[in-house]
Amino acid sequence: MVEIQRGFRCKIDDHFNSASEITVAISVSGRSEYDSCCFGVDSADILSDDSYMVFFNQTASPNREIVLSGSGANTSYSANLSKLPGKIQKLVFTVSIDGDGVMSQISQFRVKLSQGGKSIALNLDGSNFQNEKAIIAIELYKKDVWRLNAVASGFNGGLSELLKHYGGTEAAPPPPNKPASQTKVELRKGQKVNLSKSAVSGEILINLNWTQGMEKKGFFGGTKTQSIDLDLGAFVELTDGTKHVVQALGNSFGSLQSAPYVALDGDDRSGSSSGGENIRVNGRQFSNIRRMLVYTFIYEGAANWSQANGVVTVKYPGGDELAVRLDEYSASQKMCAIAEIANVSGTISVEKLIRFFNSHPEMDKAFGWGFKWVSGSKD
Amino acid sequence: MAISLQKGQKVDLTKGNAGLTKILIGLGWDTNKYDGGADFDLDAAAFLLAENGKVKSDADFVFYSNLKHASGAVVHTGDNLTGEGEGDDEAIKVDLSKIPADVAKIDFTVTIYDAEARKQNFGMVSNAFIRVVNEGNGQELIRYDLGEDYSVETAVVVAEIYRNAGEWKFNAIGSGFSGGLRALCQNFGVNV
Numbered sequence: 209m210v211e212i213q214r215g216f217r218c219k220i221d222d223h224f225n226s227a228s229e230i231t232v233a234i235s236v237s238g239r240s241e242y243d244s245c246c247f248g249v250d251s252a253d254i255l256s257d258d259s260y261m262v263f264f265n266q267t268a269s270p271n272r273e274i275v276l277s278g279s280g281a282n283t284s285y286s287a288n289l290s291k292l293p294g295k296i297q298k299l300v301f302t303v304s305i306d307g308d309g310v311m312s313q314i315s316q317f318r319v320k321l322s323q324g325g326k327s328i329a330l331n332l333d334g335s336n337f338q339n340e341k342a343i344i345a346i347e348l349y350k351k352d353v354w355r356l357n358a359v360a361s362g363f364n365g366g367l368s369e370l371l372k373h374y375g376g377t378e379a380a381p382p383p384p385n386k387p388a389s390q391t392k393v394e395l396r397k398g399q400k401v402n403l404s405k406s407a408v409s410g411e412i413l414i415n416l417n418w419t420q421g422m423e424k425k426g427f428f429g430g431t432k433t434q435s436i437d438l439d440l441g442a443f444v445e446l447t448d449g450t451k452h453v454v455q456a457l458g459n460s461f462g463s464l465q466s467a468p469y470v471a472l473d474g475d476d477r478s479g480s481s482s483g484g485e486n487i488r489v490n491g492r493q494f495s496n497i498r499r500m501l502v503y504t505f506i507y508e509g510a511a512n513w514s515q516a517n518g519v520v521t522v523k524y525p526g527g528d529e530l531a532v533r534l535d536e537y538s539a540s541q542k543m544c545a546i547a548e549i550a551n552v553s554g555t556i557s558v559e560k561l562i563r564f565f566n567s568h569p570e571m572d573k574a575f576g577w578g579f580k581w582v583s584g585s586k587d
Numbered sequence: 588m589a590i591s592l593q594k595g596q597k598v599d600l601t602k603g604n605a606g607l608t609k610i611l612i613g614l615g616w617d618t619n620k621y622d623g624g625a626d627f628d629l630d631a632a633a634f635l636l637a638e639n640g641k642v643k644s645d646a647d648f649v650f651y652s653n654l655k656h657a658s659g660a661v662v663h664t665g666d667n668l669t670g671e672g673e674g675d676d677e678a679i680k681v682d683l684s685k686i687p688a689d690v691a692k693i694d695f696t697v698t699i700y701d702a703e704a705r706k707q708n709f710g711m712v713s714n715a716f717i718r719v720v721n722e723g724n725g726q727e728l729i730r731y732d733l734g735e736d737y738s739v740e741t742a743v744v745v746a747e748i749y750r751n752a753g754e755w756k757f758n759a760i761g762s763g764f765s766g767g768l769r770a771l772c773q774n775f776g777v778n779v
Contacts (some may be wrong), residue, residue, distance in 0.1 A: 212713075213708075213710070213739055214706065214710075215707070215708040215710030215739055216710050216739055217710045217735060217736075217737065217738040218738060311623070336706070337623055338622070338623035338624070339622070339623065340621075340622055340623045343621075344621075351734070351735045357710060358710070359621075359711075361621035361622075361623060361624060361711075362621055362623065363621060363622050364623070365622075373620075378607040414645050448597040479712075507729075523753055529776065586697065
């Protein structure tokens with residue numbers, strides 16, 4: 209066992225065989241909740257390939273060169289440096305605090321590298337740190353040969369600042385494991401599509417599906433134990449000039465058979481309903497509709513879109529499906545205008561908006577609806 | 588174009604550079620990209636050494652508190668407390684024609700100020716380099732990037748210039764020491 213201090217550097221082959229698997233075990237004890245992550249970055253220190261970010265939600269790199277086991281305060285990685293693709297020049301092993309607390313409050317921090325019977329260990333405690341919320345434990349990097357640097361330093365701004373350091377932003381590494389369905393059309397902002405050239409019949413379905421952060425989906429929020437209630441709503445303007453709000457807040461669920469011919473089918477308060485929330489538009493009455501503004505808002509919980517994992521889809525029988533993934537956005541406002549659906553000479557025009565607002569009135573004003581707003585509650 | 592050196596490599600400085608007398612020794616480093624911990628303060632210094640590898644007097648040690656050698660041959664351009672910014676962090680001007688005859692070589696060092704108390708070492712320093720510039724025309728003659736070989740050392744003898752058959756040569760030493768500037772001073776015979 210070789211005990212090292214902060215700042216220590218060596219060539220891997222001085223202690224181990226860099227061509228074989230090395231185990232990196234990171235343990236932290238203290239009063240906070242800790243997460244560990246390994247970034248595989250390129251020669252410019254940029255996380256250019258998200259699949260080389262190994263963490264609780266993606267526990268192995270594409271060819272299993274880096275495999276995570278354990279979790280939180282006791283995480284272990286196996287690293288096969290020689291099998292990494294050439295573009296990965298550095299593995300950055302990090303520890304971040306989820307929620308309250310700073311690194312000076314930890315009681316013990318230990319990084320142990322081992323291979324066969326040999327090991328190198330770095331032992332630190334809270335006195336080695338100050339107000340950091342995310343630190344680089346060690347780096348394994350390639351400069352001619354593979355090397356170790358016991359960095360043990362970090363950032364007060366936590367994981368998001370760490371991500372920025374490696375060229376990412378909070379939204380940049382999109383959550384993995386979400387392949388787009390072949391049938392869905394991803395619209396760029398401002399792009400318009402006609403979902404149907406013929407007159408509308410049948411039903412237009414607008415679906416919001418979302419899941420809680422219980423599965424630790426969101427790496428970036430620090431609120432994974434806090435519940436979020438995400439709601440779907442729509443402003444509807446009919447050809448007679450009347451305007452309606454369809455949403456759970458204020459119990460304005462609308463109606464399919466009478467004005468506004470748009471109805472919300474329920475309110476999923478926890479994200480656990482598999483079908484999510486649906487707004488249906490009565491296609492046979494579409495001629496009575498002039499325009500609709502579809503929006504979603506966070507009724508309860510922090511404005512943490514990446515964690516809420518919401519997807520809004522707009523479906524029309526026989527037509528394409530429009531999908532908007534909200535976790536790609538990192539806005540601090542709690543309300544998002546998703547799309548405007550307009551009746552253009554009897555056909556549906558859908559424009560993807562993705563504009564964030566702090567409140568109903570603010571969004572109303574931006575799109576020129578003119579409702580009168582009072583605060584409401586669902587309870 | 589500058590000659591880029593590896594550790595331990597020796598090259599001619601004046602030979603082939605006829606008329607070269609005034610050079611600038613530029614030293615640079617990057618530190619402290621993280622939050623927390625104390626600020627880094629790295630210091631460049633020059634030791635004017637006799638044939639035996641020691642200074643003849645303490646005045647032959649040019650550093651932040653003794654910026655100019657009595658001969659005028661070696662002038663430290665001033666202490667940089669932060670190491671911020673691109674390019675040279677500290678520079679030492681050398682006039683080869685004014686170097687006293689009993690000075691056989693000049694060693695250039697970089698040390699971390701107060702390293703022990705601040706718990707700092709050269710493993711936390713990156714992109715350290717030394718370069719030799721012809722002061723007359725601004726041309727970079729020699730460059731030596733120190734690379735990744737420093738760990739828990741707190742002092743580095745970066746390079747030296749030395750007399751050889753009537754010419755000056757440059758040696759990319761790159762040796763790390765623990766004990767900071769104090770240890771280097773003791774090594775070179777400076778009373779501290």
